[in-house]
Amino acid sequence: MGGVKKPDPARRSERSRQAILQAARELVSEVGYAKVSVEAIAARAGVGKQTIYRWWRSKGAVIFDSFLALSEGDQGVVLPDTGDIEADLKTVMRATVAEFADPGFQAPIRALNLEIVGDPELAAQYREKLAGPVDEAKKTRLRSAQQAGQIAADADLDLALELLYAPLYQRWLLRSGPLTPQYADALVDLALKALRP
Template identity: 55%
Template sequence: MPNPSRRSETSRQAILNTALDLVADIGYPKVAIEMIASTAGVGKQTIYRWWPSKGALLFDAFLTLAGTPDGELAALPDTGDLAADLKLVLNATVEDLDNPRYRQTMRALHTEIVHDPALAADYHKRLDGPMREVKKDRLRAAQQAGQISKDADLDVAVDLIFGPILNRWLQQTGPLTPEYVDTLVDTVLCGLQPREAAAPAV
């Protein structure tokens, strides 16, 4: 006897993969729910039973693409060399952003987030918020090791380190090269270094 839950999961994965393929092939604006349903071999109501909107479907497809469908995020590397670890992570991020399948999905997702408050809240709850905590954990370890100032605001530090990559990519204001990543990390960490104790007054 066929297993209904297995059949449902197979259909769900087919829908997610189809959405990713169509977005990469023809662009997000041209992709309709009806097109995804037809290509995946399911009914339109099947999609709406699982996702309230095309943006919500795209977000789940993105999580599948990123390898975090269950929200499990790996810790950032910690070799003891903060600069090297951050450069490794940022260069891997740039490589992902250069992937056509990833690039189209990310751009579409960010567009939908701007216009859909419910999707924005879900994105923050399931991905952006947890990912920020993972990044702060790595910086907190660097604080404890004396590599960055103990009074540094870690939320601001995360914005300074990771924000420029996304902004440059979204706005296409310049190339994302390993040299840019090196300069970015070195510049930000220079500003986050522990301050030397003030010399005693004479």
């Protein structure tokens, strides 16, 4: 056999895909969602525009996947379970607040939110691929707190998640206050007051 390696199209196309996703994230962070175009993403990634349209139907879809790729390394989402629901929720909420306060992470989230508002199909995709699985993991942890008697047995867990996350989301969306570890702890304290047996 000769020593010449045949090009591996699968590997090359995965390299192109990662370059496109990275380019989309960088551009959104640099210029904001409205100014990003498929042409700009293609130019930055070093691919043709048709390569992007082969995999994604719109600029919003590319940006969504570029955001999803940030957490692709996670082997499913599992919340800490030390047996102490207050400590575990504070750990998770502090990490969430830090993430939302991180400029590199929040720029694509803001872009994604803008796009979701006007695109019901993308909103459904977001719920199914990203928000849904994360919410299920959170509810699994809350259920184990219910079984341990730390949360009321009849608590509505979907509503419990809204109690915890909606104030954080609103503060972030409207830029109406600082996102600090103290704020994360205060949200947990208040939510647990409502949820305890």
